[in-house]
Amino acid sequence: MNGVVGVLAYQGGFQRHIDVLTRLGFPARQVRDPESAGAVDALVMPGGESTTIGMLMERFSVLDVLRRRINEEGLPVFATCAGTILLADTIVGSDQPAIGGLHIAVTRNAYGRQIESFETSLAGEWIGNNPLPAVFIRAPIIEAVSEDVEVLLEFEGRPVLVRQQQILAATFHPELTDDTRLHRRWLKEFVGLG
């Protein structure tokens, strides 16, 4: 593992993820073409508009490369919000371009419009004693998970952070707060860096 961390950088919150990774000592490579998608050793899939990001992955021939790398070659992924939607096996009521492979069903914008967006803090055994600040922005809800998906954190009885093998997927935005625990744990426990 030579440790090149990529960030899918078509649209959305990619710069904030790059900023966090840089602060942690991992300058990230932007992924916007099949070459970079094939070259990185780990990938962050940011929030943004999942329809826009999915279309751009398809138009610029990145969708198939990432599907193969994530689902056949075990590329470590950290997905947030739209990134999680794009990895979900089922996006309720939508046939948008997506990668799939994460055995969950999600509903987009499930808390409502922007005035229903909110900030909270998440507690749970996985995160330890110190609650994790979490910003939910027009966030999806994970409606169902299959038995090989481990639920790491919940909010109001629904999974908001899940793990499936080398994939860590959140419905909220850890990159928008100063708490870098999720990025650090992903790098260490999922990627084998740091």
Next chain:
Amino acid sequence: MSETSWSERQKSTWRANVGLAEMLKGGVIMDVTTPEQAKIAADAGAAAVMALERVPADIRAQGGVARMSDPEMIRGIQEAVTIPVMAKCRIGHFVEAQILEALGVDYIDESEVLTPADERYHVDKSSFKVPFVCGCRNLGEALRRIGEGAAMIRTKGEAGTGDVVEAVRHLRTVLDDIRRIQHLPPEELMTVAKELGAPYDLVVEVARTGKLPVPNFSAGGVATPADAALMMQLGAEAVFVGSGIFKSGDPAVRGRAIVDAVANYDNPSKLAEISHGLGEPMSGQSVAAMPDEERIAVRGW
């Protein structure tokens, strides 16, 4: 002087509202006037749509008072697409803003494109839960709007012209203003704040950080993929396109090309591929030849 940043001192909704602007970065926000157009915009890859009754080029051509859109039209657009829906209120018209908030729009643009309702005061945006975007021509105007509660800034350009020159001027001015104050000694910043007409604490913060505390998008006059990529290379974080798409010969094709161009703004060979075969652009109107009284960008106080 407070030790905390502007953002840290805002209400709990602030981070989610600036956060939505963060999630629109690298995207294209398209003006639409019907649910059908909204569908075309979403299928082209728009990150959000702006619902309004007439695109700026038609507001210019037809004249009259330009107001907030009919709520029924906004509802129709909200039902047609899953991406965020923004809508415009007149400068200072806080009741239009209240109505748009009640409709559940995702962002309100307090916009100079509509006829101002108040020639002295803007909406107190911090009293709303829904986030606002406002236009600016320079750093002082940007910081006044942020001081009032705007969670996103867009440079104004000259809407409805298809001439990108004012968009370039305004973005360069904001970024030059920021660079200029960055290296000033602290004792000069109060006078700078007075000259800019901007809140002192925001001037101090921008001088320290070298950037606005909210995302900075570009608007007004973008008509081609190259225009959109130009604004991105100059430092815009996303692009609003008004008349440039639905006043062109083939909105679906042009809309998609502008989305692709913003996502690949720094890759000239991709931009060359993206830019051919798009049909006719909007015809446009040169701002240099325009009488002062027809200019929209001067609205805002």
